[in-house]
Structure formats: structure tokens, C-alpha cells
Amino acid sequence: MSILPRTPKQDRRGCFTGCLTNVLGLLLLACVVVLATFALIAPWAFYLGGGFHPLAYWQGWGTIHAPEGDYVVYFWIGPWTRGRRTFPSLSGPDVTGSGAICSPHGEVYKWLQVRGGFSNHNIGVHTDGERMSLNLKQRLNLLGTNSDTRLSLALQGAWHNPDLVLDEEGTLRRMFNTDGSLFAGDPHKRPAKGEPLQLILHEGSRSQFDAACAAARKKP
Secondary structure (H helix, E strand, C coil): CCCCCCCHHHHHHHHHHHHHHHHHHHHHHHHHHHHHHHHHHCHHHHCHHHCCCCCCCEEEEEEEEECCEEEEEEEEEEECCCHHHHCCECCECEEEEEEEEECCCCCEEEEEEEEEEECCCCCCCCCCCCEEEEEEECCCCCCCCCCCCCCEEEEEEEEECCEEEEECCCCHHHHECCCCCECCCCHHHCCCCCCCCEEEEEECCHHHHHHHHHHHHHCC
């Protein structure tokens, strides 16, 4: 009885399947290690808003009601894990994430960067009532030439589970004109800050944000 040798095609298929399995295994292991690290140093990330989030991040959206119309805001946040920032600083644990803003005209500013953190450095699992300071801004371009012209909102507030209640410290008026269009003039001649407007972020998905943006765009 003879044994037929494996053909080159079979060898390639077996190699590909084996390599893919190894890669997926390594990715799964990396995810487990990251989540285990969060569980040790940032347990609050699993319980933002009062509910349990197995992937240690929270996402939500809300509306800023301005005189010229509604600005719909979305972002997700999780622990900031860059270098030493993995560990809580004296000013409180840091967070990072991404977000978007939909203007009254329906323009959507995507891939905005979220940076910030808690005021209290002694946070356990529960964050209800804990204060936060956040910045939502456009990312720097490759050459960093948009540092002064990029869209940027400063946000402050606190968790009132299940919502994150913030105000934009009057920075919306410096970024947008009174007709809802993005300010495009000399960045050194931006308008003064306006009256702080409230933003209540409810837990929700990006698709819900998209639907709210479409609905706001249809308003007269």
C-alpha cells in the first residue's frame, strides 16, 4: 500500500490555514491581556454609565441646542493606555477615544479625537457623580499645519448614570458661526466664547447618532 505525497496546492492550503489560526490566536490572546490589564488598573472602564461593558469602553450621543439649530455629538471613550498614561495620574485616570459632530446644516465632522480624564484620582468601579474634563477636536494633519484652525470643543461635567452630563464652556461659538457653518477665518480673530450650552450624552451607537443627525438635518 503506497502513500500518495501531498501536492504543493495542499501544502499551501494547510500552511495558510495554520498561519491564519496562529494569527487569530495571537490577536485573541492580546485582547485578553489588554482586558485583564484594564480590569486591574481601570475597573471603572467596564462600568461607565452604571452598566457593564465587556470591552471596557463606553459610547454615546447627545444634542447641543444652539440658537441656530442642533449640533448632534457622538463619541466613545476608554482608558488611555499610552506609555505611563496606562496608570492613573495625580489628576485622575485618563481617557481617550474618537467622536463626531453633526452641524445644523448636516455637515458631519468625523474621526475627531477625544482626550481627557477624571478629576478624582481615587476611582474604583463606580463613577456615578465623578467629574470629567474632555476635549473633542480634529486630529492634526500630517504636517501639523492645522493646529490653530482645527475644530475643538472643551467639555466639562459629571456622570449622572446612565448619562454623562456636560457643557461646552462656550467654545462652540468660537468654532461655529451664528448660521451654523464652521468658522474658517483667521484663527486669531475667532469670536469670544458664548454662553455655555448643555450636552447630555445618552448611551447609544454610531448608527443612532447617524439617524439623529439625519433627523436634525430635516428640520426647517
